[in-house]
Every structure is written in C-alpha cells, then in structure tokens.
Amino acid sequence: MLALMVGALASCNYAFQAGAGLPPHVETLAVIPFENDTDRFELPQELQEVLLEELPNRFGIRTAGEEFAEAVVRGTVRGYNVETPSFRPGPAGDRTEVIERQVSVTVEVQVIDRVNNVILWENASLSGRGEFLEASELEEDGRRVALSRVAQSIIDGLQSNW
Numbered sequence: 001m002l003a004l005m006v007g008a009l010a011s012c013n014y015a016f017q018a019g020a021g022l023p024p025h026v027e028t029l030a031v032i033p034f035e036n037d038t039d040r041f042e043l044p045q046e047l048q049e050v051l052l053e054e055l056p057n058r059f060g061i062r063t064a065g066e067e068f069a070e071a072v073v074r075g076t077v078r079g080y081n082v083e084t085p086s087f088r089p090g091p092a093g094d095r096t097e098v099i100e101r102q103v104s105v106t107v108e109v110q111v112i113d114r115v116n117n118v119i120l121w122e123n124a125s126l127s128g129r130g131e132f133l134e135a136s137e138l139e140e141d142g143r144r145v146a147l148s149r150v151a152q153s154i155i156d157g158l159q160s161n162w
Helices: 002-011 043-059 139-160
Strands: 028-031 071-088 097-113 118-133
Touching: 028 043, 043 071, 043 097, 043 139, 071 118, 071 139, 097 139, 118 139
Parallel strands: 028 071
Antiparallel strands: 071 097, 097 118
C-alpha cells in the first residue's frame, strides 16, 4: 500500500511552490533607489542597503543592474516618525524622563517580474518600527531595526504570495 502511494505521488505532474518567494526564472534582482517623501534624505540609501543585503541572501539570487535583472524592487518612502512610547513622569515640577523612543518608517513598495511584466507583490503602506533606549542608544539604531523589519515584511509578503 505504501509503495503504491509513493508511486502515485512520484508520477504526479504538479509542483508545489508555496513559500518559494520568487518564480524559478528569477535569478537576479535589482533594488532601485526609492523615492523619498520625507525630509530624511538618508532613508532611501539606507533602505536600499538593507534590501540589497537581505533579499539576495534570503532568496538565493544575485543582484544586478536594473536593465539586466529579472526582477526589480522599487517604491517610495512615505513616512518617518519618532515617538516616545515609554516615559516616566518626573517628581513634582521636574521634566519627564524618556525611557524609550520608537522609529516608524512607512513605504510603498512593488516587486516586479520583468520577464513576465507582472507585479509579484506590492504594498501601498508597509510599515516597520524600531525601538531604541534613550539613555544608551541612538535614533540610527532604531531606524536600522525599522528598516530591517521593512525588509522582513517584503520577504514575508513574497513568500506568502505563492
């Protein structure tokens, strides 16, 4: 009975690719510098660096220039915000003590299959948040975490799309 089931499965012409991430023909990827709707000029460059580091590693592909890549990632940085979610009121009349701050980055992103000219995945309001301790870390630390979370959300979106 087991041999019959194994033989039947082996003869199937179906290929299950759930979670594959990118179509099999995509071997190269370009990350086009994102447009920037914020006053933080460094965000598109920092996001591009994170995406160029994380996407090829996760999907086992190479980076390439836009004109040679089978897929491209493009988008716009829509928002950047720093908030204070954690603070402690000072004694009567003293200033409030900030404990932790939170950086939020919002982007619009598309991943395009240039071979088949289709959008593989898109999100008009993808957001990533990163926290940093006021006393011992910098805003850049929180921003780096937020950008890594944006990259992870793109990866997750691509993997769930198949």
